[in-house]
Amino acid sequence: MNDFFKKPILLFGVIVCLVSLQAQSQELEIAPYLQDAEPNEITIKWQTDTGEESVVEYGLSPKLGKKASGKSFGINFSKAILHEVRLSKLKRFTTYYYRVKTGKTKSDIFEFKTPPFSQDNKKFNLLAMSDMQRDWQYPDKFSEVVNGGIIPYMEKNYGKKLPDHLAMILIPGDLVVNGEVFDQWENEFFKPAAKIFNQVPVYPAIGNHEKNSQFYFDYFSLPQNGSAAHPEHWWYKDYSNVRIIGLDSNDGYKDSPLQINWLENLLQETGKNENIDFVFAELHHPHKSELWIPGEEEFSAKVVSLLENFTQKTGKPSIHFFGHTHGYSRGQSKDHKHLMVNVASAGGAIDNWGEFEGRDYEEFTVTQDEYGFVILEVEADQKNPKFTLKRISQGNYADGLRDNEIRDSITIFKNPIKPQAPESISPNNETLPINGVVLKAGTFQSKSQKTFHAASNWQVATDPGFEKPVINSWKQFENWYYKENRQKNDDLSDEKLHRLAPNTTYYWRVRYRDQNLNWSDWSKIQTFKTQGKAD
Structure with a gap:
């Protein structure tokens, strides 16, 4: 064969080899x-x-x-x-x-x-963390939280095989700095967490930093049970006796009547579902934020109200997980078994105390400007299901790092074992000055030996029906705000009143709450009268 025919064949062979090599060189x-x-x-x-x-x-x-x-x-x-x-x-x-x-x-x-079926009544653990978008000052922090925090903590406390001890991962938003930048997804989110994501399903709720990017919706295949017009913006997932709900609190979707109507209908159905004992919702923005008031969102307040009403009507405790503020907070509704839990920061720059406008909200008992994650242990006991929430802290760079330290915990039972109604001791049929009146009640008592006095609710009214209390004071046993416990020396058995109206008959009562969020019945109503003028 002459060279004229050899050259095309040789060239074709080179092309075939190059294509073959390319086909063999995919990179994961x-x-x-x-x-x-x-x-x-x-x-x-x-x-x-x-x-x-x-x-x-x-x-x-x-x-x-x-x-x-x-x-x-x-x-x-x-x-x-x-x-x-x-x-x-x-x-x-x-x-x-x-x-x-x-x-x-x-x-x-x-x-x-x-996963098990709901009716299997299997206990399980879940992980919640958020706001791992890269902090350029500490760019490896998310990797440290995962590989130096979550994995060793799970192995030490539960066992080596992660899939046996962790059912799912919840992330209420801000996975990357800018969801429209493609490389951030690979390098700043998936790679640092590869060792848990390849063993445990991950369920995010979209945050503002995702920017409603198509990359977010490409990378995640979330349940297709929300509104058809906005797939994967809101959804739900059942695991054993818990219903997980993901919501979108971002611009363009937070005001959608479709989302609120969908949530209302879902909660109504959930209340009738005998296999579901608890509801855990996740959304990005807080309804209240002690570290960063400007981050609060009215939509989130609507969601909290719906969850509180659901819990009150059904007796099924609920949680909403959130982020946006880069620190941990845990609060609870006064009249419902509903927890509000900020599960940040898993990598984003800490919102330090005093750095932004804050407020000491009565619902919140713990706020910490620290890195960390939250573990939920859920038990589907047929007699009295419960869950225990634990905050695992890695501290911060300003005050010192922590080695997977449990900095907060709470256990909630579905079925209440109510404390005994407290004794209302004094005042009782007394006439007192308008200043300095002190209400006194008896010691906390409960049939459950493992509980303690965690909150008191004092009410004072001018009518015995307490339709419009003039004082409705709610104090909890701890209130960690700006690194100090503002309730440190309060045993919750008395309440000092400020100036009252003169020559007025008042009625008062009190109820006690244990640390599992169970309220007692109200005490016996007592009465007192104020003098005609101040001393």
Whole structure:
């Protein structure tokens, strides 16, 4: 054969080799991560630089043995390929092994565990954290929270196999600094948390830093049970006896009547669902923020009101998790078993005390300008389900870092064991000056030996029906604000009143609350009369 024919054949061979090499050189840019788990199904996603093949090999042992295919699509103008595979016909509450495959590229073998059915009454743990957007002063902080905090804490306190001891991860917003910057998703969110995301499903609620970016909706496959007009902006997911609700508190969606109407209908249905004992909602913005008042959002206040009303009507305790303010806070509604919990900061720059306008709200008993995360231990006991919330702190750079220290905790039971109604001791049928009246009540008593006196609610009125109390004082046993406990020496058994109206008959009563948010009945109503003028 002459050279004229040899050259095209040689050139064709070079092209084939180059294409072949390219096909073999896919890079696994984002390791596999888990989404939208059901007792019999789960979604697995990952990202490569090239290659359309989307295959998951899986099985009940590391030998795998089964495989499933899915879909892929270009992301960031097709500069990367995102893969998604939905596994089905799985066994509930079962450990599976898996790896992903695109062309010649295969991931390591990882594990996940499918959820139980609601009626299985299985106990479980979940993780909540937020606002891990990169702080340029401490750019590796999110990685430290995950790899130096969450993973060693779980292994030390629960066991080595993470899927056996952690059911899901909730993130109420601000995953990256700017959701419209493609590289931030890979480098600042997925890579630092790869060792937990490839074993435990992650469920975010969108924050303001995501900027409603299409990247957010590409990367996450959240439950498709919200409003059809706005898929994945709000949704719910059940795990054992808990219903998780994700909401969107951002501009463009917070004012949507669709979202509030959807939430109202969902809560109504949830109240009738005998398999659900607790509701945990997540949304980004706070309704109240002790560290940063400008971050508060009226929409969030509406959500809190709906959750409080739900809890009051159904007897099912609720929580709303939030972020936006970069610090931890935990409060509770006065008249409901509802917790309000800021689960930040998992990496974003701390909102330090005094740095912004703040306020000491009566609902909040603990606020800390620290890094950390929250663990929820849920028990689906048929007699009295409960959950325990723990704040695991890593401190801050100004006051000193902490090594996974439990800085706050609370346990909530579904069914109350009410403390005894307190004794209203004095004043009783007395005439007193208008200044300096002190209400006194008896000691806290409860049939539950593990409880203690955690709050008192004092009411004073000019009518025995207390329709319009002139004083409605609620004090809790602790109030950590600006690094000091403002309730340090208050035993909650007395209440000093300020100036009262002269020559007036007053009625008063008090009720006690334990640390599990159970109120006693009101005490016996007592009365006193004020003198005609001040001393």
